Amino acid sequence: MGVQLVRLSSNKLAPTQKLQFSMQKGRGRTSRIRRRKHLRSSESRGVNESYKSEFIELKKWLKNRKFEDRNLTPACFPGTGRGLMSRTPLREGQMIISLPESCLLTTETVIRSYLGVYITKWKPRPSPLLALCTFLVSERHAGDRSLWKPYLQILPKTYTCPVCLEPEVVNLLPKALKAKTEEQRAHVQKLFTSCRDFFSSLQPLFVEPIDSIFSYSALLWAWCTVNTRAVYLRPRKQECLSAEPDTCALAPYLDLLNHSPHVQVNAAFNEKTRCYEIRTASGCRKHEEVFICYGPHDNQRLLLEYGFVSPCNPHACVYVSRDTLVKYLPSTDKQMNKKISILKDHGFIENLTFGWDGPSWRLLTALKLLCLEAEKFTCWKKVLLGEVISDANEKTSLDVAQKICHHLLEESSAMLQRVSHMKDEKVSLVSQLALVETLWREELKVLQASAETLASVHTSYLASPERLGSPPVVGVT
Numbered sequence: 407m408g409v410q411l412v413r414l415s416s417n418k419l420a421p422t423q424k425l426q427f428s429m430q431k432g433r434g435r436t437s438r439i440r441r442r443k444h445l446r447s448s449e450s451r452g453v454n455e456s457y458k459s460e461f462i463e464l465k466k467w468l469k470n471r472k473f474e475d476r477n478l479t480p481a482c483f484p485g486t487g488r489g490l491m492s493r494t495p496l497r498e499g500q501m502i503i504s505l506p507e508s509c510l511l512t513t514e515t516v517i518r519s520y521l522g523v524y525i526t527k528w529k530p531r532p533s534p535l536l537a538l539c540t541f542l543v544s545e546r547h548a549g550d551r552s553l554w555k556p557y558l559q560i561l562p563k564t565y566t567c568p569v570c571l572e573p574e575v576v577n578l579l580p581k582a583l584k585a586k587t588e589e590q591r592a593h594v595q596k597l598f599t600s601c602r603d604f605f606s607s608l609q610p611l612f613v614e615p616i617d618s619i620f621s622y623s624a625l626l627w628a629w630c631t632v633n634t635r636a637v638y639l640r641p642r643k644q645e646c647l648s649a650e651p652d653t654c655a656l657a658p659y660l661d662l663l664n665h666s667p668h669v670q671v672n673a674a675f676n677e678k679t680r681c682y683e684i685r686t687a688s689g690c691r692k693h694e695e696v697f698i699c700y701g702p703h704d705n706q707r708l709l710l711e712y713g714f715v716s717p718c719n720p721h722a723c724v725y726v727s728r729d730t731l732v733k734y735l736p737s738t739d740k741q742m743n744k745k746i747s748i749l750k751d752h753g754f755i756e757n758l759t760f761g762w763d764g765p766s767w768r769l770l771t772a773l774k775l776l777c778l779e780a781e782k783f784t785c786w787k788k789v790l791l792g793e794v795i796s797d798a799n800e801k802t803s804l805d806v807a808q809k810i811c812h813h814l815l816e817e818s819s820a821m822l823q824r825v826s827h828m829k830d831e832k833v834s835l836v837s838q839l840a841l842v843e844t845l846w847r848e849e850l851k852v853l854q855a856s857a858e859t860l861a862s863v864h865t866s867y868l869a870s871p872e873r874l875g876s877p878p879v880v881g882v883t
Contacts, residue, residue, distance in 0.1 A: 451693055452481030452491045460559050467556035468659055471508040478502065480662060483695050489664040496690040503660050504681040511554070511656040513644050516541040520611065526646040528604055534652035536601055539628035547619050557658040565630040566713035566841055569594060575838045578825055582725045583706045598625050634712050635661040637682060639675050657682055665712065666697035667719050673698060705848050715844045723759035724814055724849045726769060731758065734809040735776055741783055745776050748786055760814070762852060764859035765807045773803040808860045811853060818850040
């Protein structure tokens, strides 16, 4: 039987040689296929971490709050780090987590705690976000005395959101992302400054000086914890809190699920069962990482809000600034300011992007309006409605799109070189720089794909005998 299962080459062997060849374990085609499958599987398979003391404690803590999980287990995965792995095959539509309300950390949890009396009497009323952040800082300081210790000890000690990065690293981010990072940092700084009197009112609860507990770094950690890990709940109203939306809850264990843009899940708080439930919209094999999707976010948004970049993200895009938008347009255009004003008034000056499929429809529309000839300027409304104005306008806007794309390609390549040099010089910042490097590398891939699309469309468009009647189809909304 062994001889019959072996596929031989054209070099003929003696019968005894065939038998020896077939009986050598692991040398046949079937074994090679198994090895390849095992290699592919091991590259994505996580290392089970349920044996670690922190997860044993967390499981006990959750069990005391009426939650036991038979579908998933904590594991460490290549590429994504700590996450949750399927213990059994998961079916489409299967409930993977049903976390009881008793496990959620909400503003109601904070109000019921020792902090409640201080929050209730403080004026002006604290925000829901401040209440959650104050509780997190206080409980982390409590250490072993905290009832939430099993959850707190698995939270990240530091975060990689741009608001936490060193200023010299933030300077290497794309301009739009850098500006948003600075806005976030100013927001957290303002929150800290405005709440120092409130923090001082909590001094009776602590032996140590309040400033040593509620420091800026402690508040930043708590703010990032809520911002990166909270799930959404229907708005609730706590009379002692400000009118800001109270929609955030921290969900222990559930928040170990990592993001993938390629999956779909149904996640919501079930008012009948009083549980936060997640159902998978697709199947998952045993011992694979189970993902959820945070939303159709591009990589700049993911980095800003969650502190990571998703490789090969289908929603990835590269933003075009206003300065870059007009960089390759004629400076002699006397109507340019008016055109810019029209774009601004109609919401076409922001969110202009290049994607995997080329320039977005918004970017091309903006360029078509900016490239209108003087005698065609009165047709600007038709441009915004997607109508073709002239053959010359179509060609010019494509030319400008190509120039902008190539400019951004050169900029991305230069930034990658700059980051690489800094990694050699600033060893202490290597991990932060690696994150920025990943973002630029992903943006470079998107721009390369856009450049290829533009070149192809431009060539076929010029070769078309009826260009005016058949405008090039590029970009998405």
